Amino acid sequence: MQLDITLFGIQMPTLLLIFVMSAVVQILLDRMMSDAGIYNHVWHPGLFRTAVFVCLFTIPCLLIYR
């Protein structure tokens, strides 16, 4: 996959697109997990949440940079 993409004639890094998409996924996931009460069983909800986002963001990043 390319490292740059062109959107409406503007060239931008693919990372940006991945970032936005993983943010959207993260928001949905977060809502689902908090409704399911998963955060009540986690030691540090904030850290857990950050870690989930890092996973969501870095996995596609690693895939395109391979």
Place this chain on the structure above:
Amino acid sequence: MNANNRRIVSFKIFPWQRTLQEWLSVDAPVLIYMAKSTIAALLALWIAMTLNMPDPRTAIFTVFIVMQPQSGLVFSKSYYRVLGTIAGVGMSLLIMGMFAQDPIWFIGFFALWIGFTTAMGLKYRNFQFYGFVLAGYTLCIVALPVIETPLQVFDIAVSRFSEVIIGIMCATVVSDVIFPRRLLDSLITREQERFHNVLSTLSDPDSIFAAFDEANPAVSRFSSGVVGLNATRVNSSFESGAGQKERQHYAHLNQEYMNLSTTFYSLKSIVQAIKKRERIEDLSALKSLYLPVVSVLKTLPETLLTPEDLNRIIRELLAVKNTIQVQLDLEYKRLYESMHSVGEDEFISAAYLIIRLLNELHNHCATYLSLLKHRLSGNASREISRVIQFSTHTDNVLVALAALRGSGVLLLTMIFWIWSGWPYATLTITLAVVIGLLLGTMPSPLDGVKDFFKGAVIALIVAAVYDFYIIPEYTSDLLTLSLLITPVLAFIGWMTTRPKLAIFTFGFVFMFMNQLALDPYYKIEPTKFMESSLAALIGILFGGLAYILVNFWSCSLTQKRVAKILRTQIVRLCDGALNVERSALESTGRDLIQQFSTQGRLNMRSSRLVYEWLLSTLEIGRAILTIRRSIQRLYSHYLHPSVDNAMELIKSYFETPTVSGRDQLLSILQKSLQELHSSPMPTEIGQRKRVEILIVELTLIRTVLINSETFPLLSEDSCN
């Protein structure tokens, strides 16, 4: 050994325990917060410098703007900051693309946008306001610096946006990961306090039957905090861990609390009216009706409530309610036969309000119990499906004034810019706009401007020391720079925790970050520093001037506006849609009063009056809705034309209040009540219930109208 003894023993063993506990609860959070904000700021600086961003100070500035002690506030502020920045950047690209060559159109559009954002900032609550502030501010920092070289606008827009995002990411991650303090926890504590306050107020018969007493904190506290607690609830929704269900519980509790406090105050004011007429036997009858409630609530433990306690209370309240209802039915029968002096009306209304208070208290306890169970075991005992919206109301006159002020100050500074031809005047414009946007919602904006100015001047001195002495002398790389600015960053963090210093801190941060040499390479010159500082200070003065010039708001004007808005609400309820909920009515009213009491320069006496008007409006409005609903479901042969007449008259009286209109309305209300009493009651239970509702609600309207002498006639000027 009882708890007290145990405590004494433990103090003997650990003599510093109390000191330690106090330190942990009071001082440690401040230190933690200082550390957190410093770490976040340094992290933002490091990332922005490593990525070679042209202006790392934007990132570090953003950190301090969104940083708050509780994570929920940081998330909420960040969210709206991102939205505001996107809107501002988009608008900058648009405006520069279209009007960069044409000063008149450029300034015109600029002024429109600033006016719009200032107005919207006033109209929206919580941190949504902040989003609009940022949308206006971003246009200034993106479009103005590149006015001579419009082709650079895209680059500058992208870099400003990236820097803001870096700042936000650092602030949110640090505040959620390092010693997070959750807003939800403070929400829970405040809700607990409020619930205990309700129970203790209601368990004291004097709080209802004694005269209005400003000194009794329990009673005055009963009305406060609805709007603030709602804001906390909204902001906490950004945190992890608060499920949909829990937030709905809070919304319901807030709503029920509003209903309870309205009923409580209505009951109290009617009891005062009965007292004034010296109807001792009515008063003692009411007291004896209320006493069982007191005896139930008195049995509650002072401290922690368990679900078992609450369960018992709820059962007992239900039983008490049933006995009071039976007692009242007998009383009503006697009263209906001997109608209708004003005093008897008042008794019926007060008794009805006691029942309503009990119903609402019962509901409130049940919701609270359900929340407790939900928190303890995850099983709410109450299925809450209805979503409650907290409606707000902003007066359009206030909004229009804000827009006028925002656009006005922009035009003024633009004239200053064109007239002086000074390249640094763009900073004047930015500062003036920021002052106009940010302080518009404060109770006394002029004092805010003074604080901001003081903060800015002190920041300039500190920044000068850093720029011309410390940074050129001692820094060699990013690490030394970070170490050297750490004390100031920590100091800013400390200032943020002092509510009194809020605006001062903002001025300090704004100016310090603007003038500090945090560029990728050192490029500060004394002349540039002096000129830009002067421009910024002039900008603050312009902003302050706008608050002096566009400010013809006064106490009596506020009273007139509030009365008009409340009257219009009642008129709308008389012929508008029937699906208005009581929650919407209550929250709109309270939000309105909150706004006017911060903006409208009311004195103590007139804010009391305005609050009384709100209660009358809520009471009459709710009664009108109930009457209209009952009329709709009543068979036509039970309907009396005089009831319709009364409703018509209520509407016209609130459209144009006159003394004769009031007399006419009161007499028609009496006439319709007499007709309802004298005609035979329906035998079918549902229909009978509806006729009884009509009687009670009409009586209540009549009582409220008789007792509220200043609304809507405005016969007294309390402003002098």
